[in-house]
Amino acid sequence: MSTHVEVVPAAFDPPTCLQQFVERIGDEGAVVSFTGRARGHAKDGAGIEALVLESYRGVTLSSMQQIVADTHAKFPISASHVIHRAGRISPEESIVFVATASRHRRAAFEAADYLMDRLKTEAVFWKREEHANGSTWIEPTDADQSDAARWLGKESEAICPE
Amino acid sequence: MSTHVEVVPAAFDPPTCLQQFVERIGDEGAVVSFTGRARGHAKDGAGIEALVLESYRGVTLSSMQQIVADTHAKFPISASHVIHRAGRISPEESIVFVATASRHRRAAFEAADYLMDRLKTEAVFWKREEHANGSTWIEPTDADQSDAARWLGKESEAICPE
Amino acid sequence: MERAINVELCGKLADSYGGSVTLYIAPCGLPVRELFEAVSSAYPLLEPILASGSVRACVNEVIVPDHAIIHQGDTAALFPPVSGG
Amino acid sequence: MERAINVELCGKLADSYGGSVTLYIAPCGLPVRELFEAVSSAYPLLEPILASGSVRACVNEVIVPDHAIIHQGDTAALFPPVSGG
Numbered sequence: 001m002s003t004h005v006e007v008v009p010a011a012f013d014p015p016t017c018l019q020q021f022v023e024r025i026g027d028e029g030a031v032v033s034f035t036g037r038a039r040g041h042a043k044d045g046a047g048i049e050a051l052v053l054e055s056y057r058g059v060t061l062s063s064m065q066q067i068v069a070d071t072h073a074k075f076p077i078s079a080s081h082v083i084h085r086a087g088r089i090s091p092e093e094s095i096v097f098v099a100t101a102s103r104h105r106r107a108a109f110e111a112a113d114y115l116m117d118r119l120k121t122e123a124v125f126w127k128r129e130e131h132a133n134g135s136t137w138i139e140p141t142d143a144d145q146s147d148a149a150r151w152l153g154k155e156s157e158a159i160c161p162e
Numbered sequence: 163m164s165t166h167v168e169v170v171p172a173a174f175d176p177p178t179c180l181q182q183f184v185e186r187i188g189d190e191g192a193v194v195s196f197t198g199r200a201r202g203h204a205k206d207g208a209g210i211e212a213l214v215l216e217s218y219r220g221v222t223l224s225s226m227q228q229i230v231a232d233t234h235a236k237f238p239i240s241a242s243h244v245i246h247r248a249g250r251i252s253p254e255e256s257i258v259f260v261a262t263a264s265r266h267r268r269a270a271f272e273a274a275d276y277l278m279d280r281l282k283t284e285a286v287f288w289k290r291e292e293h294a295n296g297s298t299w300i301e302p303t304d305a306d307q308s309d310a311a312r313w314l315g316k317e318s319e320a321i322c323p324e
Numbered sequence: 325m326e327r328a329i330n331v332e333l334c335g336k337l338a339d340s341y342g343g344s345v346t347l348y349i350a351p352c353g354l355p356v357r358e359l360f361e362a363v364s365s366a367y368p369l370l371e372p373i374l375a376s377g378s379v380r381a382c383v384n385e386v387i388v389p390d391h392a393i394i395h396q397g398d399t400a401a402l403f404p405p406v407s408g409g
Numbered sequence: 410m411e412r413a414i415n416v417e418l419c420g421k422l423a424d425s426y427g428g429s430v431t432l433y434i435a436p437c438g439l440p441v442r443e444l445f446e447a448v449s450s451a452y453p454l455l456e457p458i459l460a461s462g463s464v465r466a467c468v469n470e471v472i473v474p475d476h477a478i479i480h481q482g483d484t485a486a487l488f489p490p491v492s493g494g
Contacts, residue, residue: 015181018195022176027254031197033180034271036494040189053493056419056486058470064493084493092189096494105282105409106309109196109275116267116494123493126420137421140492147268198409215408218334218401220385226408246408258409267494278409285408288335299336302407 001072002079005064007055009087014097021081021099028078028101030108034116040091046131048091051138054126055086063124067115074151075111077102082115084123117148163234164241167226169217171249176259183243183261190240190263192270196278202253208293210253213300216288217248225286229277236313237273239264244277246285279310326350329394331363332401333370337379340369353393356381359400378405411435414479416448417486418455422464425454438478441466444485463490 002024014035022031038051068080081099089095098115102108120140127138140148164186176197184193200213230242243261251257260277264270282302289300302310326348333343345367347359354362359381364371373379380387382401383394394400411433418428430452432444439447444466449456458464465472467486468479479485 014184014193015177018180019177022197027199027202029199029201031176031195031199032274033193033195033197034267035184035193035195036267037189037191037193039191039265054420056417056467056488057484059467059472062470063491103201105196105198105278106305109271109278112194113271116271119493120267122491124488124491125493126489127492128421137489138492139490143268144492216335218332218382218403219399221382221387224385225406281408284406286403286406287408288404289407290336299404300407301405306407 003068003072004081004083005061005068006083007061007064007086008083009085011089011093012083012085012097014094017081017083017097018099021079021101025079025101028108029103030105031099031101032108032112033097033099034112035094036096036116038089038091038093038095042129042131042136048129048131050091050130051089051095052128052130052135053084053086053089053095054128056124060084060086060124063122064119067118067122070118071100071111071115074114075100075102076104076107077111080111080115082119084119084125086125114151117144117151120144121148165230165234166243166245167223167230168245169223169226169248170245171247173251173255174245174247174259176256179243179245179259180261183241183263187241187263190270191265192267193261193263194270194274195259195261196274197256198258198278200251200253200255200257204291204293204298210291210293212253212292213251213257214290214292214297215246215248215251215257216290218286222246222248222286225284226281229280229284232280233262233273233277236276237262237264238266238269239273242273242277244281246281246287248287276313279306279313282306283310327396329396329398329400331359332399334401335404335406337370337373337402337404341367345370349394349396351396353395355390356383356388356392356394357390359394363402373404374402379403412481414481414483414485416444417484419486420489420491422455422458422487422489426452430455434479434481436481438480440475441468441473441477441479442475444479448487458489459487464488 079101083097100111128135241263245259262273330344415429465488
């Protein structure tokens with residue numbers, strides 16, 4: 001099992017992360033990546049100047065490490081890579097990068113999906129969007145909560161060799 | 163709607179593909195990529211020297227274009243990128259790269275997953291693994307067929323704004 | 325007058341006779357289902373695969389149904405089950 | 410003798426009084442549920458959020474249950490709902 005979990009204070013480049021991930025895996029047949037990026041516009045169309053992510057001491061990283069450990073316990077993946085930005089993020093910059101590798105296509109997809117659902121609802125960050133006229137705190141949406149709830153009691157479908 | 167669909171005769175670099183994809187999208191919040199890579203060992207552990215993918219004239223590309231069009235019709239994604247290798251592929255080289263972008267995390271995941279299920283079962287390629295003592299044709303597995311069948315009659319779950 | 329056409333054999337269909345076989349077609353053409361029979365008859369090692377129901381015909385770069393007609397001068401190919409990715 | 414501790418306020422909890430508030434704690438410590446009451450009482454703008462049931466306490470970098478005890482010298486923080494990604 002090979003993992004990399006990191007909180008970074010400055011902009012990072014997802015293609016470079018994918019490169020680093022692929023370099024440290026073996027001959028796994030399936031690699032899935034997810035990149036979450038800051039938007040320039042809120043749901044109501046208003047401009048967003050920046051997304052600010054607050055973290056808290058060692059707790060933020062350890063919350064991510066727990067999510068990664070749970071993911072490896074739940075799905076037959078051999079490697080994962082999780083980078084999370086903290087601080088002030090401009091539109092189109094990346095917030096989070098997640099990658100998984102497995103012999104099995106379904107396992108790689110499901111594990112990346114699960115990682116994101118857990119990060120959205122459990123990683124210790126607080127987010128606010130800064131607009132021209134103030135800022136708005138962003139909490140997990142109902143969709144985020146129901147996405148995360150999908151996995152409760154659900155065993156991986158990906159235990160059979162592909 | 164922005165698509166890129168290509169069959170390439172030589173090795174390609176998935177991180178570079180991801181870079182090119184991200185450069186041509188807007189401020190979509192979610193980007194998913196899948197990379198399928200050639201394995202060095204078959205399921206029974208035997209060494210694989212190469213995977214050979216045969217294509218057929220314009221039919222291979224048009225089969226991929228149809229799958230991409232169906233994916234954009236089915237899921238609220240704004241852009242996709244599909245690169246498929248043809249020819250002789252060494253272990254750990256990439257066979258296929260798929261990327262999707264959406265405002266919605268679930269749509270990006272589901273569309274990439276769907277693209278791969280369709281490519282596995284409908285893209286016009288014929289694959290064989292070359293071993294020390296001959297070669298074996300590889301057809302879609304039962305898992306591939308049931309993965310593809312998951313989508314029949316299933317509407318996207320990702321139509322609600324995230 | 326009958327004319328020869330090459331029928332390209334894709335994937336595992338090429339294992340026995342190479343990448344193409346020759347058939348003769350009348351000026352009125354040949355329905356795809358008769359193409360299958362004609363190939364099976366002339367190239368018997370292909371008979372089991374063609375009888376499996378999993379092979380499709382491709383004419384002029386379009387996959388066609390059994391009742392389609394292949395004409396002289398067409399580009400014809402036979403596709404066993406495909407698999408990308 | 411009571412001693413002051415800083416309680417760090419994370420996320421939206423910092424909107425009213427800034428990133429931390431001060432409380433006094435007896436040598437025997439303070440259960441987390443009483444910490445919530447003490448903060449609500451001394452900093453009333455925080456009362457609605459603390460009463461919502463969605464805020465968790467973090468002591469020495471571990472999220473703790475309501476019956477945990479905060480001691481003098483501990484590092485304490487209050488977490489509103491988190492959201493990564």
